[in-house]
Amino acid sequence: MHILVVEDDPTVRNFVAKGLKEAGHLVELTDNGKDGLFMAVSEKFDLIILDRMLPGGIDGVRLLETIRAQNNATPVLLLSALADVDDRVQGLKAGGDDYVTKPFAFSELLARVEALGRRGRTEAAPQTKLELADLEIDLLSRTVRRAGRKIDLQPREFRLLEYLTRHAGQVVTRTMLLEGVWDYHFDPQTNVIDVHVSRLRQKVDKPFDTPLIHTIRNAGYMLRAE
Numbered sequence: 001m002h003i004l005v006v007e008d009d010p011t012v013r014n015f016v017a018k019g020l021k022e023a024g025h026l027v028e029l030t031d032n033g034k035d036g037l038f039m040a041v042s043e044k045f046d047l048i049i050l051d052r053m054l055p056g057g058i059d060g061v062r063l064l065e066t067i068r069a070q071n072n073a074t075p076v077l078l079l080s081a082l083a084d085v086d087d088r089v090q091g092l093k094a095g096g097d098d099y100v101t102k103p104f105a106f107s108e109l110l111a112r113v114e115a116l117g118r119r120g121r122t123e124a125a126p127q128t129k130l131e132l133a134d135l136e137i138d139l140l141s142r143t144v145r146r147a148g149r150k151i152d153l154q155p156r157e158f159r160l161l162e163y164l165t166r167h168a169g170q171v172v173t174r175t176m177l178l179e180g181v182w183d184y185h186f187d188p189q190t191n192v193i194d195v196h197v198s199r200l201r202q203k204v205d206k207p208f209d210t211p212l213i214h215t216i217r218n219a220g221y222m223l224r225a226e
Contacts, residue, residue, distance in 0.1 A: 001046035001117050002026045006036035006063070007079065008054050012102070016049060016079075019106045020113070024170035032056030037063045045074050047116055049109075052080035052091060061094045068095035075116040079104070107179050130165045133225040135204070135212060137165055146208060156181070157200050164213065164223040173220040197221060 003020055007013040008031045017027045028043075030036045034056035040048060040063065052060035064076055075098075078091040083101040091099050097119075098112050130137040134147040142158055144151040153161065163180050164172060177193050178184040197213065205211040214222045 001113070002044070003028070003047045003049060003113070004036070004039055004043075004045045005029050005049045006031075006033070006040075006054065006060070007049070007051040008032060009051070012051075012079075015106070016109065019110060022171070022173050023110055023176060024167055025113075033058030033060065033063050037066060040067050040074070041070060041072065047113060048074055048076045049113070050076055050078055050096075052078060052082055052087075061091060064091075064094045064096060075119065077109075077112060077116060079109075105185065107185050130162065132165055132168050132212065132223060133210070134208075135165070137162060144204075146204060149207070151203050153200070153203060156196060157203070160196055160200055161204065164221065168223045171216050171219050171222050176220070 003025050005013060005016055005020075005027060007016065007029075010031070013029055013031065017029055020027045028039065028045075030039055031054075033054035036050070036054065036056075037058055039045075050060045050064060054060055054063070058066075060078060060080070064078070067074070067076075076096050077098045077100060078096040079100050079102065080087065080091065081102045082088075082091075088099045088101075097116055100109055100112060128138065128140050130139065136145045138144075139162070144153055144158065144161065160177070160181050163177065167176075174193050175187070178187065182192070201211070201213050205213055210226070212223055212225065214224060216222050
């Protein structure tokens with residue numbers, strides 16, 4: 001997704017941007033309300049992450065009310081240290097689609113970002129198949145074929161391959177895999193990921209001429225056709 005982050009705290013801004021980029025999103029940043037409003041109305045974004053308290057003469061709520069008055073329906077996730085019920089209600093009534101209070105876990109923020117992204121695509125038909133080159137994954141029957149040959153995978157291997165395929169062409173970090181495949185929100189300091197990726201390679205890549213699973217040094221893995 002193309003995401004605008006309007007946040008004046010450089011630590012929070014850079015932390016959010018780094019995580020979103022690792023997850024494969026295109027991120028643009030600004031640190032004040034005036035520039036944030038200009039960017040929000042002059043470019044097309046799939047989502048805006050908006051701090052409430054901003055310098056520049058326009059705070060987050062005013063920015064939000066302004067773009068909603070212009071019939072701009074871009075989903076907006078408010079990110080704020082203001083955690084009282086009244087503050088959250090005011091933000092949502094101003095046109096916010098979600099509200100996350102600081103401090104926050106990045107995994108939760110990313111999940112909410114992805115949920116808002118899916119909401120914007122509700123008119124699309126449910127995806128039941130994933131394909132990359134000669135690899136086919138049927139999400140309903142949970143079967144995998146490559147070049148027409150069936151590949152038997154264990155449940156965790158299937159989930160790992162599904163996650164990599166959904167992020168094909170993107171660097172998938174070990175942190176993303178721990179959260180997205182193992183539901184870990186901490187690093188268990190084990191080689192569980194490397195072991196499973198190795199097993200997956202033996203089944204998905206080894207019998208075929210062209211590898212699909214690539215190691216990105218000091219970063220993670222990427223599924224790509226070449």
